Amino acid sequence: MFNPMDFNARELMARDRVTEALCNGSPSLSKVLEKTRAPLLEFVQADSVALCLMRVGPSFDFRWHVPGPPIPILEEYAGVVEHDFLRAPILARPGVPICDTQLLSRGEYERTLIYQRSLELEPCLEHILAVLLPIRPGLVGALAFYRHERSPFSSQSITALSSLTRHMAGTLGTCHDYHDLTARTQVLQESYQRKDSAFLVLEPPTHEVSRSSHATALLERWFTPSDFHASGLPRVLKEQLDALIRMDADSRVGKNLWVINHPDGYRTCRFVELPAGDGPRQWALLLSELPHSIPLPLDMQRALTPRELDIARGVLRNWSNGQIADELNISGQTVKAHVRNLFDKLGVDGRADFLYQAAHLNRPV
The missing domain is CATH 1.10.10.10 (Winged helix-like DNA-binding domain superfamily/Winged helix DNA-binding domain)
Structure with missing residues (x-):
């Protein structure tokens, strides 16, 4: 949980640069990592950072993303993964930052294969701080920070990273969604082909950019004429969108979904802020009807x-x-x-x- 009193003015400025890059950046994972790298390293007080995307379903799979200079040991991670002493602890405690000094003495750490191999390849990983970020069922991200000098991560570094975990997880989820959208036009495909899904693209405060073919019928089924604002959007959805626009990055976390329980099923609207372009900022409203009886995937x-x-x-x-x-x-x-x-x-x-x-x-x- 973010508490501004935990940080000084310089740290708060660095954190603001991180959240700004996360919330208003590109949906490309590599671009997000590049843009957040410098303020992240300053805020967490680390020398380098890397993100490992892991699929933890029937078969374990991973891919490292390293903004900035390469970290050679990560390029041969497959050979040392079974010796990664941080992997099991962070998998067991999603969202909780854990560092090497919480698990091992200095002597024990220096005897690990991770340390020994990094010493040979350089840069040496003198200290490691990592956190698991849930993205989607079966898909997680391990965000790892490294120090190349013998100076352990402090409790302040752990507090700093803890204050960002939900933002980071949300951004990774957005990047994952947009990757799917680009690769398979997933959202648009569903919205055009299914009568129980639709989308609208808006340019706040009231300008509608576009809507899918079933959006009008869906909204008219959900709401009565008196429920609509003069902009053509139902008041309840416009009020939630207006509130999201006014919120800062911390306040928005977990508040981008509207759901109402109707006798016919759940009616939902997910609010997605679209990547910044050359023009005004736009939002997509993704509308869906869900049955009451949903099997567990x-x-x-x-x-x-x-x-x-x-x-x-x-x-x-x-x-x-x-x-x-x-x-x-x-x-x-x-x-x-x-x-x-x-x-x-x-x-x-x-x-x-x-x-x-x-x-x-x-x-x-």
Whole structure:
């Protein structure tokens, strides 16, 4: 959780540069990393940074992205991955930064293959700080910071990184979505071909740039004529969009999805700020209708424990924590803890986002 009192003025300025680059940058992962590299290193007080995208489904796969000068040991990571002492701890605690000094003594660290090999290849990884960023079920990012001099990461560096993890995870998710959009025109394909999905592109405050073929019919089914603003957008969606535009980067996290429970199913709108171009900033509103009975996708099942699977199925039935507790004969606090853990594992912001992501994974592309 971000607390401005944890940082001095110089650190806050560096953090603002990071969040600005994350929220208003390109949807290209490589460009985001290049743009955030310098302020990130200043804010976390590190010498280099790298991101490892990992698929943790049936078969483990990874790819390193290194902005700035290369880090040779990462180019042969496949040969040392089984000796990566940080991998299991960060996988077990998504969103929690962990550094070498929390796990090993200096002597133990210097005997690791990671350290020994980096000493041979240079630059030497004298200290490592890493955090796991959930992106989508089965896909995570490991963000690693390195110091090349023998000066351990401080608690302030850990606090700094903790304050950015949700921003980083959200940006990685956006980059992943746009990669899919570019490669397969996923969102547009669904919106044009399905009567239960649509999109609008707006240029705030009121100018509509475009809408897909089913958008008008979908909105007229969802709302009565008196629900619409003079701009042609339903008031409830316009109010949420206006609020998002006014928010700073920290306040927006987890608030870009509108969901209402209707007898016919869930009605959702995801607000996506489009990459900055030469003209005014634009937003896409992605509209979908989801059935009440949503099966738990296989990719999500693989990431959860048996008890978390029971809890997840209850959430997909739109049960409250109390109803889930009664059904499973456990306490409400236990349900609350399980819900928080499974949301962290799956990289979702809450119940609404969980429903949206589960329905999205169940749809063929």
